[in-house]
Amino acid sequence: MKHLKAVNRKARRIEEYVAAEQGDVVALQQGPQGPRPHYPAGCSLVFSPGWEVDVTGGTAGLCQPVERDLYDCYISCYWPAQVPDHLNNFPDWAGKCANATKDWRKIDLVFP
Amino acid sequence: MRTILKALLLTMLVLPAAFDASAQPRTGGLLFLGTWPRVILVIDEAQGRVIDQVQLQTGTPRDLTLSYDRKKVYVTTWNNGIEVIDIATRKVINAFTLSGGGLPARTSAAGVTPDPTDQFLYTTIQVVDKKVDRFEVGKPKFAVVDLAQKKITKTFEFPKEHEGPFGFAAGMRVSPDGKLLYVFKEDVLIFDLTEFKQVDKIELSKPPHPGALTVRLGGGDDPNEEPGVVTSVFNATDPVVRRPIFGIARLELATRKLDFTPVGPAITGMTGLRLTPDRRTGYTVAYLGGNRVEPTRRTEFWVFDIASHKLTKKHEFESRSRFFFALSSDGRQIYIYGAGPTIEVYDAQTFQMQRVLTFDGDITTQMLVVRPSS
Numbered sequence: 001m002k003h004l005k006a007v008n009r010k011a012r013r014i015e016e017y018v019a020a021e022q023g024d025v026v027a028l029q030q031g032p033q034g035p036r037p038h039y040p041a042g043c044s045l046v047f048s049p050g051w052e053v054d055v056t057g058g059t060a061g062l063c064q065p066v067e068r069d070l071y072d073c074y075i076s077c078y079w080p081a082q083v084p085d086h087l088n089n090f091p092d093w094a095g096k097c098a099n100a101t102k103d104w105r106k107i108d109l110v111f112p
Numbered sequence: 113m114r115t116i117l118k119a120l121l122l123t124m125l126v127l128p129a130a131f132d133a134s135a136q137p138r139t140g141g142l143l144f145l146g147t148w149p150r151v152i153l154v155i156d157e158a159q160g161r162v163i164d165q166v167q168l169q170t171g172t173p174r175d176l177t178l179s180y181d182r183k184k185v186y187v188t189t190w191n192n193g194i195e196v197i198d199i200a201t202r203k204v205i206n207a208f209t210l211s212g213g214g215l216p217a218r219t220s221a222a223g224v225t226p227d228p229t230d231q232f233l234y235t236t237i238q239v240v241d242k243k244v245d246r247f248e249v250g251k252p253k254f255a256v257v258d259l260a261q262k263k264i265t266k267t268f269e270f271p272k273e274h275e276g277p278f279g280f281a282a283g284m285r286v287s288p289d290g291k292l293l294y295v296f297k298e299d300v301l302i303f304d305l306t307e308f309k310q311v312d313k314i315e316l317s318k319p320p321h322p323g324a325l326t327v328r329l330g331g332g333d334d335p336n337e338e339p340g341v342v343t344s345v346f347n348a349t350d351p352v353v354r355r356p357i358f359g360i361a362r363l364e365l366a367t368r369k370l371d372f373t374p375v376g377p378a379i380t381g382m383t384g385l386r387l388t389p390d391r392r393t394g395y396t397v398a399y400l401g402g403n404r405v406e407p408t409r410r411t412e413f414w415v416f417d418i419a420s421h422k423l424t425k426k427h428e429f430e431s432r433s434r435f436f437f438a439l440s441s442d443g444r445q446i447y448i449y450g451a452g453p454t455i456e457v458y459d460a461q462t463f464q465m466q467r468v469l470t471f472d473g474d475i476t477t478q479m480l481v482v483r484p485s486s
């Protein structure tokens with residue numbers, strides 16, 4: 001990033017915004033920003049909550065049990081590396097299992 | 113005279129009980145809820161059990177919308193399908209997919225909003241064309257779906273400043289005269305429906321970062337909302353010191369009249385506002401101590417007096433990692449549900465959990481609460 005140089009006003013505003021995030025002067029209402037976690041290699045970069053870790057690097061923020069999160073991730077292709085994708089390759093992956101927490105053994109076994 | 117006095121005394125003793133909501137028998141509204149794999153559950157609120165299941169024809173349910181006349185439910189499915197369920201008979205009376213109708217490939221239709229005649233649905237789409245070696249993702253567009261012709265009849269380009277990757281990830285409403293479309297985003301954008309030109313904008317908020325969705329319309333439809341009116345929790349920016357604040361706003365769709373009353377400093381997040389049947393009280397869930405996906409965040413029920421715009425009650429509760437919130441049709445129970453096959457039912461006065469309803473399938477949509485009179 002150090003080789004990139006802002007050439008217009010929008011880019012300079014982005015630079016200022018990023019620099020402000022690192023700064024030690026914050027609005028009173030905002031509070032100081034804590035250190036961000038280091039995610040394990042191989043995790044996806046979106047955490048809402050995460051599949052393997054949550055936004056803090058732990059697991060307390062994940063759906064519990066994890067099967068509660070399975071179908072939303074599958075049907076929206078939110079975690080295409082961890083869960084089969086519904087749209088393109090595996091539309092019938094969970095057709096025989098309505099309740100993932102209870103009947104997860106009925107979920108199809110698929111290979112990429 | 114003595115008889116009259118006795119009658120008056122009796123009336124004074126009986127009347128308070130008559131106006132006590134908790135003393136009234138449950139009215140028995142219906143809950144419509146999409147579940148895996150292709151089912152809409154119909155739940156009787158009073159009995160707390162499933163009384164019917166509607167099998168869908170086009171795919172897994174994605175979103176539920178109440179029709180303008182409140183007699184039908186529009187269901188969008190993950191396979192680009194639209195189905196119409198008649199509430200009285202609980203049957204699918206219309207079903208089709210949007211992939212036909214001259215569109216080259218897959219479309220992505222999330223929520224829909226009906227026009228006052230219930231002949232058309234307005235939505236936003238993004239056409240994805242599958243090529244041999246790649247997908248070509250088109251720009252998001254407005255689309256008009258003709259329910260009789262079962263296809264998209266018109267599409268309109270987005271304004272250039274809103275051509276983001278997800279288009280309008282925001283709630284929409286049509287005015288009672290069918291001429292205007294309200295899009296609830298950072299500001300309230302108003303479009304003329306004949307040419308889809310933006311004719312007005314109600315500026316509410318400067319978002320904390322570009323693309324942030326600061327206006328909360330809430331998920332699903334509020335059965336107790338006055339027709340033609342949107343009452344919601346809105347974020348805004350203090351015009352003097354530019355401080356983010358939240359408040360309660362009431363927008364009349366026919367006249368574009370907006371009443372916004374600040375309540376307090378903006379917090380991390382809130383769910384949509386749900387009203388009791390008398391529209392005097394509003395409920396929401398507030399996230400505190402972190403955004404909604406952080407494990408350290410706390411959740412509280414917040415109760416507002418709508419007339420005075422005051423926060424009157426708070427109660428912390430333990431919530432699941434990801435959830436939706438709804439209020440029963442009589443305003444006496446709170447539903448917390450989503451991400452799994454269960455609904456947690458809380459008493460709206462004491463905030464104590466009363467029971468957990470468990471279903472055979474995982475929930476895939478937000479809940480649609482239908483009043484008995486709808």
